Amino acid sequence: MKIIGITMWQLDLPLTRPYWLPGGLLKFEKLDSTFVRVDTDADVSGWGESCPWGNTYLPAHGPGVRAGIATLAPSLLGQDPRSLEAINRTMDTALPGHLYVKSAIDMACWDILGKVTGMPLWQLLGGTEANSVAVNSSITAGTSDEMIALIRDAYSEGYRTHSAEVGGSDPVADIARIQSIEAALKPDEKVTYDVNRAWLPAVAIQVLNNVSVRGWIEQPCETLQQCAQVAQRIIQPIMLDECLHTFEDHLLAWRLGACEGVKVKPNRMGGLTKARQIRDFGVSVGWQMHFADLGGSALADTAAIHLASSTPAANRLASWLCHHHLAVDPVPGQGARNIDGFAAPPTAPGLGVEPDVAALGIPASVFHKGRRHDP
Structure with a gap:
């Protein structure tokens, strides 16, 4: 099994009410989330999401997630997503640090592993x-x-x-x-x-x-x-x-x-x-x-x-x-x-959550072997 494509979507997630951190110094009204789908040559796909809690909370932000995934994608295409440790070593070599960038990819690979083994992530x-x-x-x-x-x-x-x-x-x-x-x-x-x-x-x-x-x-x-x-x-x-x-x-x-x-x-x-x-x-x-x-x-x-x-x-x-x-x-x-x-976690194989691609809108970027497409 090999990764043949990585697609990511950007989605704003507004909060129902503004959220303040101590002292009233940090106020959040919406989150910038990145959804990722990893596709394989076995017609099995996995999903992940990376959503830092605003850009003033920790050294992580939505545009950084997407820029980092664009950097990682070429090294991941052609890899076996079921080999989780190898996937993580590949990401750490291609982009040292920036852990928040890698989480959505790792999550999607776990989702794939669960689906092909018939086991839920728990x-x-x-x-x-x-x-x-x-x-x-x-x-x-x-x-x-x-x-x-x-x-x-x-x-x-x-x-x-x-x-x-x-x-x-x-x-x-x-x-x-x-x-x-x-x-x-x-x-x-x-x-x-x-x-x-x-x-x-x-x-x-x-x-x-x-x-x-x-x-x-x-x-x-x-x-x-x-x-x-x-x-x-x-x-x-x-x-x-x-x-x-x-x-x-x-x-x-x-x-x-x-x-x-x-x-x-x-x-x-x-x-x-x-x-x-x-x-x-x-x-x-x-x-x-x-x-x-x-x-x-x-x-x-x-x-x-x-x-x-x-x-x-x-x-x-x-x-x-x-x-x-x-x-x-x-x-x-x-x-x-x-x-x-x-x-309670789902009992279906993998993550147990399958986003509606149509509801996510137009992808921010699509990566395939040898090419990248930005709508």
């Missing part, structure tokens, strides 16, 4: 059944009353775990906000407080030693070393996110004792192949892990839910579904969806 990734995964809400930064109202709305939709954006330049205000949210929680719910790198170490230590929470603290500071400094001086469990990209980053986090858990996001790590390696490492060292992608439709969400479902329950935290925040649905009714606070 099974290929080590699962024994399509386990449902708890999902968490995502609560944008705001006043205490605004955030509590959003938590109550999410609770009515089945969410029992929430991720709430906090952090800013006023430690007293952050302490009051966290205390107000904790006081408003029902007995069966908990919150991960996502600081998104907003605090300096001194502020993080000051805030976290003055609050009592039943959930996690996520990415309190910018760097891994700063987060490790905080972790040694607080009692709450730390989850790391934005400072972790490669396997080496995760290994260093473990050596520093910087966290008790991590967010595993295939798009940030280069795809499911490398995310699985990190997942397996996390299981071996006793981490708990949250699985989600950086952004995107139910297609990207479903790939992450396959990985979460195949992870031992003791190591698996609630996942996040980006498509819950979108005003459009390019794969309506398909993939992992929130049903009373849980999402």
Whole structure:
């Protein structure tokens, strides 16, 4: 089996409401997503999606995804998509770094492997059944009353775990906000407080030693070393996110004792192949892990839910579904969806999501052996 074509589409995904990160510094109103289809000479195709969460969040952006795929395509044509490690080595040789570019290609190759073996991705990734995964809400930064109202709305939709954006330049205000949210929680719910790198170490230590929470603290500071400094001086469990990209980053986090858990996001790590390696490492060292992608439709969400479902329950935290925040649905009714606070991966072979090509519109680029076509 050989890859004979790669087609990509650009799609704007508007959010149902603007999303603010801590401090009101980063505001997002739509996402720029890239859908990819990898075609083979066996008449089997696979789908992937790469959707960075805006261009100001991390060093990743939609135009960069498409430029990177254009760079990679010539080296991938003629390769066997089922040889996942070889595909990843080819991509890393042709374009060092730029992991977010490679995730859609890697995802599409996993989809092909599942289809030709007749196995869903959760099974290929080590699962024994399509386990449902708890999902968490995502609560944008705001006043205490605004955030509590959003938590109550999410609770009515089945969410029992929430991720709430906090952090800013006023430690007293952050302490009051966290205390107000904790006081408003029902007995069966908990919150991960996502600081998104907003605090300096001194502020993080000051805030976290003055609050009592039943959930996690996520990415309190910018760097891994700063987060490790905080972790040694607080009692709450730390989850790391934005400072972790490669396997080496995760290994260093473990050596520093910087966290008790991590967010595993295939798009940030280069795809499911490398995310699985990190997942397996996390299981071996006793981490708990949250699985989600950086952004995107139910297609990207479903790939992450396959990985979460195949992870031992003791190591698996609630996942996040980006498509819950979108005003459009390019794969309506398909993939992992929130049903009373849980999402299950499809049982069909491969990814289990098949976009309607007509609904995606005109391709941004089409690559075939020896030529490229840009509409």
